[in-house]
Amino acid sequence: MTGFSADWLGLREPADTAARPPDLIDWIAPSLPRDRSVHVLDLATGTGSNLRYLAPRLGGLQQWVLADHDPVLLGAMPERLSTWAAANDVAVGTAGKSLTLQNAGLSCRVDRLQVDLARDLGTIDFTRFDLVSTAALLDLVSDVWLEDLGRRCVESGCSILFALSYDGRIDCTPVDPLDARIRDLVNDHQRTEKGFGPALGPDAATRTVRLLERLGYEVRAEHSDWRIDAAQSALQTELITGWASAAAEVALDERASIEAWLQRRLAWVRDGQSRLVVGHVDVAGRVR
Ligand SMILES: C[S@@+](CC[C@H](N)C(=O)[O-])C[C@H]1O[C@@H](n2cnc3c(N)ncnc32)[C@H](O)[C@@H]1O
Numbered sequence: 473m474t475g476f477s478a479d480w481l482g483l484r485e486p487a488d489t490a491a492r493p494p495d496l497i498d499w500i501a502p503s504l505p506r507d508r509s510v511h512v513l514d515l516a517t518g519t520g521s522n523l524r525y526l527a528p529r530l531g532g533l534q535q536w537v538l539a540d541h542d543p544v545l546l547g548a549m550p551e552r553l554s555t556w557a558a559a560n561d562v563a564v565g566t567a568g569k570s571l572t573l574q575n576a577g578l579s580c581r582v583d584r585l586q587v588d589l590a591r592d593l594g595t596i597d598f599t600r601f602d603l604v605s606t607a608a609l610l611d612l613v614s615d616v617w618l619e620d621l622g623r624r625c626v627e628s629g630c631s632i633l634f635a636l637s638y639d640g641r642i643d644c645t646p647v648d649p650l651d652a653r654i655r656d657l658v659n660d661h662q663r664t665e666k667g668f669g670p671a672l673g674p675d676a677a678t679r680t681v682r683l684l685e686r687l688g689y690e691v692r693a694e695h696s697d698w699r700i701d702a703a704q705s706a707l708q709t710e711l712i713t714g715w716a717s718a719a720a721e722v723a724l725d726e727r728a729s730i731e732a733w734l735q736r737r738l739a740w741v742r743d744g745q746s747r748l749v750v751g752h753v754d755v756a757g758r759v760r
Contacts, residue, residue, distance in 0.1 A: 478548040493694040503631045503758040509533040513601040516609040519552040534580040598628035607635040610676035614669030626687040632757035640674025641751025650733040657719035677753035689757035698750040
């Protein structure tokens with residue numbers, strides 16, 4: 473569960489975009505500088521979907537550092553960005569090793585940083601950044617790592633926008649008698665090590681809110697649930713298959729019933745009857 477493919481991240485990006493609450497950006501924006509470029513650090517950027525979501529909504533002058541340990545995902549970022557830019561009337565250019573994004577409302581420089589965030593968070597100079605952001609990372613990290621991140625952010629006066637932490641809720645339609653059991657097993661699996669120590673899994677957003685409040689942030693959290701309809705069958709198939717294999721990993725003796733559940737749910741996806749809601753939370757923090 474620690475490897476993420478560019479295809480999977482591409483499949484989830486439209487669901488992520490639809491799920492995120494735009495008013496958190498309006499809430500965080502006044503805490504960012506207006507007289508110069510806003511410097512943004514995106515942790516665990518993948519192919520840069522958080523940049524594609526946030527940059528046009530923040531607007532103005534921006535400089536981003538996209539950090540991830542996976543060179544394949546970082547390598548896929550320019551092409552993903554170009555495809556997105558072409559569809560959104562944004563001009564892409566280069567300036568040395570940086571990429572640039574430009575349109576009437578946005579002028580943005582983008583750099584990539586390959587770094588193992590579990591091991592080398594301390595090599596990043598947080599004082600360079602106004603906003604530290606991430607999407608779909610915090611459920612993978614441990615309490616200790618999250619605390620370290622929070623401290624670095626507050627000591628450097630960074631605003632925070634941590635999006636799309638899975639919160640343990642999975643609602644499937646039509647309902648199957650085994651859904652609740654599978655969800656519980658998935659949540660057990662979520663708490664296993666993902667490279668950062670014992671993972672927070674479904675507790676990530678609650679822990680983040682508590683931590684940021686303790687560190688003195690003004691905090692706001694909102695749901696960013698995926699609402700996946702029957703037309704999104706490829707995303708549904710990936711999710712349901714992933715849940716079944718995660719459940720089987722933590723309950724080996726239940727493999728037969730998990731496989732039967734998987735086949736029932738996939739049949740509903742194929743028949744166009746299946747809908748899923750997956751609970752997520754976005755957390756924003758402003759330095760008081
Ligand atoms: C669920 S994906 C989210 C990617 C991206 N933020 C998005 O929303 O599409 C988790 C990301 O965490 C990255 N990641 C996992 N462990 C990491 C580590 N130790 N250091 C840096 N990045 C890591 C993965 O490479 C992957 O890009």
